[in-house]
Amino acid sequence: MNRPGRTVPGSLLSTPLPLTALHHLYAWVDSVPFSRPKRHLARDFSDGVMIAEIVKHFEPKLVEMHNYIPTSNTEQKLSNWSILNRKVFPKLRFYVSEEDIRKVVISTPGAIESVLSTLRQKMEEKCQRKAIQEARMNMKDPIGFDSININRHLAELESCKSAESLANKGSSGKKAIPNQKGEERACDYFGRQDVSLSQCPHSEPNFQQLLEEKEQALAVLQETVQILQMKVHRLEHLVQLKDMRIEDLTRHLNTPK
Numbered sequence: 001m002n003r004p005g006r007t008v009p010g011s012l013l014s015t016p017l018p019l020t021a022l023h024h025l026y027a028w029v030d031s032v033p034f035s036r037p038k039r040h041l042a043r044d045f046s047d048g049v050m051i052a053e054i055v056k057h058f059e060p061k062l063v064e065m066h067n068y069i070p071t072s073n074t075e076q077k078l079s080n081w082s083i084l085n086r087k088v089f090p091k092l093r094f095y096v097s098e099e100d101i102r103k104v105v106i107s108t109p110g111a112i113e114s115v116l117s118t119l120r121q122k123m124e125e126k127c128q129r130k131a132i133q134e135a136r137m138n139m140k141d142p143i144g145f146d147s148i149n150i151n152r153h154l155a156e157l158e159s160c161k162s163a164e165s166l167a168n169k170g171s172s173g174k175k176a177i178p179n180q181k182g183e184e185r186a187c188d189y190f191g192r193q194d195v196s197l198s199q200c201p202h203s204e205p206n207f208q209q210l211l212e213e214k215e216q217a218l219a220v221l222q223e224t225v226q227i228l229q230m231k232v233h234r235l236e237h238l239v240q241l242k243d244m245r246i247e248d249l250t251r252h253l254n255t256p257k
Helices: 019-030 049-058 074-092 098-105 111-138 147-171 180-191 204-254
Strands: none
Touching: 019 111, 049 074, 049 111, 074 098, 074 111, 098 111, 111 204
16 A cells, blocks of 8 residues: 655554554554445544544544544535544543544545554553553452552561561571560551461461562562553643644644634
């Protein structure tokens, strides 16, 4: 397929998709039950209705199909795409420029594939975000780890490591001066996890197991931090898209009619 060689600022039509990527994209499109048969991809999607149907299939709450009118009229096609740009695409964190829309509307070869590829990527990202949020909400840590009280848990972990070190020295037959205060703190914490005082900290297997669980909880926290960093990056990207939209609207308003 011939693609425009020029890269438009904010345009989705930059470089042609590799053949393998096109095959995966067409398979993804074929998985959607459309209201009308597909005959010619560029013409079928030019009015935006089948784009709306794709979003409706994966995210039913994002689209109201009565807003999109099947048509061969250019102005109505542009209207359908304008609704998608205002009401749907921002919720998926992307935007199709007016120049790209016009290329799709006139069935420019390769234009719809680039839009569909971006749509697929954003739909998958939204699905991943939902899955992560649901996992976070449903996750029940076995030791009641609370990410809000990070500092307290870190301090308790250090206390537990100190107590474990004392216990190991005592079990190896070496002379050790017990840190009674540290052991009491560790016992008090693990006592809240339904561990009796007789098991803490001198019952080494149980103590070691609880310590490992605490370390697993810290790993969960680190993963949460990484996810939050990804969200920050995506929000920054969204701000860039909004700035592009503002510039585009400003340019449109300043254009003499």
